[in-house]
Amino acid sequence: MKNFMWWNPTIVIFGHGTIPQIADQLSAVKVKSVLLLYGGKAIFKNGVYTQVTDALTKNNIAFAELGGVKSNPRIEKVREGIARIKASAVDAIVPVGGGSVFDSAKAIAAGAVYKGDVWDLFEGKAEIEGALPIYGVLTASATASEVNNIGVVSNPEKDKKTSIVSSYLFPRVSIIDPSVQASISESQMVNGGIDIMAHTLERLLDGAEGVEFIDEQGYALIRTMLQTIPALREDPTDYDARSQYAWAASLAHNGSLSCGRGERGDFSSHKLGHSLSLMFDTPHGVSLSVMMPAWARYVYEDHPKPFARFAEAVFGIEGGDEVDRAAAGIEELEAFFRSQGAPTTLRELEIQESDIERIAANASVFAPFGVLKSLNTEDILEIYKIAY
Amino acid sequence: MKNFMWWNPTIVIFGHGTIPQIADQLSAVKVKSVLLLYGGKAIFKNGVYTQVTDALTKNNIAFAELGGVKSNPRIEKVREGIARIKASAVDAIVPVGGGSVFDSAKAIAAGAVYKGDVWDLFEGKAEIEGALPIYGVLTASATASEVNNIGVVSNPEKDKKTSIVSSYLFPRVSIIDPSVQASISESQMVNGGIDIMAHTLERLLDGAEGVEFIDEQGYALIRTMLQTIPALREDPTDYDARSQYAWAASLAHNGSLSCGRGERGDFSSHKLGHSLSLMFDTPHGVSLSVMMPAWARYVYEDHPKPFARFAEAVFGIEGGDEVDRAAAGIEELEAFFRSQGAPTTLRELEIQESDIERIAANASVFAPFGVLKSLNTEDILEIYKIAY
Numbered sequence: 001m002k003n004f005m006w007w008n009p010t011i012v013i014f015g016h017g018t019i020p021q022i023a024d025q026l027s028a029v030k031v032k033s034v035l036l037l038y039g040g041k042a043i044f045k046n047g048v049y050t051q052v053t054d055a056l057t058k059n060n061i062a063f064a065e066l067g068g069v070k071s072n073p074r075i076e077k078v079r080e081g082i083a084r085i086k087a088s089a090v091d092a093i094v095p096v097g098g099g100s101v102f103d104s105a106k107a108i109a110a111g112a113v114y115k116g117d118v119w120d121l122f123e124g125k126a127e128i129e130g131a132l133p134i135y136g137v138l139t140a141s142a143t144a145s146e147v148n149n150i151g152v153v154s155n156p157e158k159d160k161k162t163s164i165v166s167s168y169l170f171p172r173v174s175i176i177d178p179s180v181q182a183s184i185s186e187s188q189m190v191n192g193g194i195d196i197m198a199h200t201l202e203r204l205l206d207g208a209e210g211v212e213f214i215d216e217q218g219y220a221l222i223r224t225m226l227q228t229i230p231a232l233r234e235d236p237t238d239y240d241a242r243s244q245y246a247w248a249a250s251l252a253h254n255g256s257l258s259c260g261r262g263e264r265g266d267f268s269s270h271k272l273g274h275s276l277s278l279m280f281d282t283p284h285g286v287s288l289s290v291m292m293p294a295w296a297r298y299v300y301e302d303h304p305k306p307f308a309r310f311a312e313a314v315f316g317i318e319g320g321d322e323v324d325r326a327a328a329g330i331e332e333l334e335a336f337f338r339s340q341g342a343p344t345t346l347r348e349l350e351i352q353e354s355d356i357e358r359i360a361a362n363a364s365v366f367a368p369f370g371v372l373k374s375l376n377t378e379d380i381l382e383i384y385k386i387a388y
Numbered sequence: 389m390k391n392f393m394w395w396n397p398t399i400v401i402f403g404h405g406t407i408p409q410i411a412d413q414l415s416a417v418k419v420k421s422v423l424l425l426y427g428g429k430a431i432f433k434n435g436v437y438t439q440v441t442d443a444l445t446k447n448n449i450a451f452a453e454l455g456g457v458k459s460n461p462r463i464e465k466v467r468e469g470i471a472r473i474k475a476s477a478v479d480a481i482v483p484v485g486g487g488s489v490f491d492s493a494k495a496i497a498a499g500a501v502y503k504g505d506v507w508d509l510f511e512g513k514a515e516i517e518g519a520l521p522i523y524g525v526l527t528a529s530a531t532a533s534e535v536n537n538i539g540v541v542s543n544p545e546k547d548k549k550t551s552i553v554s555s556y557l558f559p560r561v562s563i564i565d566p567s568v569q570a571s572i573s574e575s576q577m578v579n580g581g582i583d584i585m586a587h588t589l590e591r592l593l594d595g596a597e598g599v600e601f602i603d604e605q606g607y608a609l610i611r612t613m614l615q616t617i618p619a620l621r622e623d624p625t626d627y628d629a630r631s632q633y634a635w636a637a638s639l640a641h642n643g644s645l646s647c648g649r650g651e652r653g654d655f656s657s658h659k660l661g662h663s664l665s666l667m668f669d670t671p672h673g674v675s676l677s678v679m680m681p682a683w684a685r686y687v688y689e690d691h692p693k694p695f696a697r698f699a700e701a702v703f704g705i706e707g708g709d710e711v712d713r714a715a716a717g718i719e720e721l722e723a724f725f726r727s728q729g730a731p732t733t734l735r736e737l738e739i740q741e742s743d744i745e746r747i748a749a750n751a752s753v754f755a756p757f758g759v760l761k762s763l764n765t766e767d768i769l770e771i772y773k774i775a776y
Contacts, residue, residue, distance in 0.1 A: 003403025
């Protein structure tokens with residue numbers, strides 16, 4: 001086991017009926033004015049907007065509003081948020097939405113106290129030296145942005161989807177009421193579930209040794225997703241399934257599965273998927289159901305051990321040699337994705353074979369990357385070919 | 389799943405060679421003077437005392453010293469610590485030791501800023517409204533005091549072993565270097581391991597429903613202990629086993645396994661064991677290897693489900709009905725304790741049959757207690773009879 005630091009200071013308030021507590025949490029630290037940040041119409045339909053604004057009003061907390069944050073959130077909206085804050089001083093940012101809204105809130109929070117253009121922070125041209133505090137209400141579980149210090153934003157002008165990471169970016173408080181997620185569409189729930197599985201698998205399949213306990217936590221998480229995704233397709237109002245899906249989402253990417261591994265995980269599949277999201281606006285989860293099996297098929301023969309252990313622990317696969325069990329585990333994983341209606345090939349996304357070189361070139365900007373196997377430009381191209 | 393709040397702000401610095409970082413952490417918050425609190429001679433033998441004091445000296449941090457904290461720590465030593473602090477102002481407390489030292493540090497930290505006698509806080513006569521900050525170095529993993537907000541202390545004058553709980557009592561920083569635990573005696577390691585298992589089982593066996601994901605995390609933790617305790621008996625210097633044992637200890641009782649359960653766990657076995665520790669100075673782990681199987685045997689027939697699920701998930705027990713599987717799981721658990729040299733009867737502790745009523749009377753002060761089954765005075769007496 002490698003040395004690590006574990007710190008996760010976010011207060012999570014979890015459960016049915018907890019949303020109005022956001023105002024109490026803000027009042028407790030004497031916040032008087034916030035920027036309310038959200039995405040589309042979902043929070044108006046499911047009543048969350050009313051729950052939040054009623055609670056703020058009751059506690060005499062003023063709020064400016066900024067809606068329209070999209071999935072694969074863009075830097076333009078972040079800049080808009082920063083401008084709003086600089087024009088009308090607020091004490092805190094209140095993202096109300098899913099991962100994209102939380103990610104955007106983090107970028108706005110850091111950008112609001114930085115003198116230059118916020119994209120500098122994504123390009124490493126400047127350090128994050130502070131941020132406005134974030135008190136959020138999560139309405140769609142998947143990315144774990146509600147409990148981590150990472151913000152991922154796209155910059156279409158530069159053809160880049162990249163992240164900021166800073167201890168200033170942990171939300172102070174995140175409220176997670178799983179019951180409001182019952183109105184999420186099936187495809188969004190499945191995509192989110194695949195993202196949660198991918199966050200876990202990026203760790204489980206990184207080849208770290210001497211961390212069986214951490215691996216066991218990851219297997220537990222994957223087993224939970226194999227149960228809850230089908231359960232929620234069957235009955236979106238299954239509260240216990242929804243709650244466990246939601247809490248699994250938070251734990252999959254709050255840093256706990258990285259403890260002792262030496263790296264934060266492999267994340268090749270995420271990086272390979274980011275290019276699809278950037279170029280074709282492919283939903284994040286879909287990019288992963290396509291790229292993760294392709295990546296696995298490309299690397300497992302030379303590195304069968306973590307795949308074989310995963311296959312045994314999660315799918316109960318026995319017999320054959322390590323490579324056989326590894327292959328069988330990848331088959332099972334892909335079969336699960338397909339059984340839940342998730343695409344597993346670029347072809348299904350209506351991406352043309354002729355686009356592959358361009359996609360590979362986009363992803364290769366960050367090459368070499370990967371922990372289990374370091375991927376170079378040629379490797380990346382091969383993986384997209386497998387994915388096709 | 390029940391509603392919950394999750395918050396655990398302690399910074400954990402984990403791994404070989406991390407101990408000197410305690411001084412850097414103190415310097416980072418401008419601490420100039422600390423009370424160094426420890427137990428017996430172990431930290432002089434294993435070099436931890438020198439590592440800590442060298443680091444403090446190098447960073448110009450003054451330290452007063454108070455040694456002699458015992459297992460099942462006593463309120464007298466806490467009062468001594470408080471007196472020392474009130475006589476010579478210090479900015480922080482630095483426990484260097486195991487759970488008893490951390491628990492005592494918490495009581496001293498709370499007592500040092502309270503005007504009355506510290507025992508008032510244990511009896512609920514006054515609220516904890518602040519505490520000196522704690523920056524600790526853990527040298528024996530078991531109780532998770534390094535990552536929770538609980539302090540357990542005995543008061544022999546009042547025949548009580550009880551706890552304080554407050555968000556002020558989370559250590560700010562805990563350093564865990566598993567390599568220094570190689571010098572712990574086999575019996576202490578086994579006892580600690582049983583305590584870790586018990587912290588987990590108190591949750592797994594509380595009968596909570598709709599928390600399969602949390603249960604899975606608990607099963608993962610128990611499986612880890614079933615591997616690491618024998619591995620460390622075989623080779624106390626096995627760093628990966630020691631690290632996983634240590635991290636499992638922290639996660640078993642940092643609150644994470646209580647999420648969604650509605651209660652913090654059953655804790656009947658702990659309460660039944662506390663009377664043994666108080667009256668006979670029975671090591672905490674030994675009290676649990678004796679009382680947990682006895683408690684399980686008393687309650688499982690009326691509440692077989694959590695025992696059966698545990699038996700299946702951890703020991704792979706199949707066949708028969710739920711009660712059969714539950715019974716088989718309890719057998720396996722007790723057999724594991726015995727295989728590691730742990731006593732499982734009061735008789736082995738040389739406690740007399742004639743003492744049982746007196747022990748039951750001591751434990752009954754807190755009755756009724758228990759979540760899976762609420763235990764009254766008669767139940768408590770029966771369980772001690774089974775344990776005999």
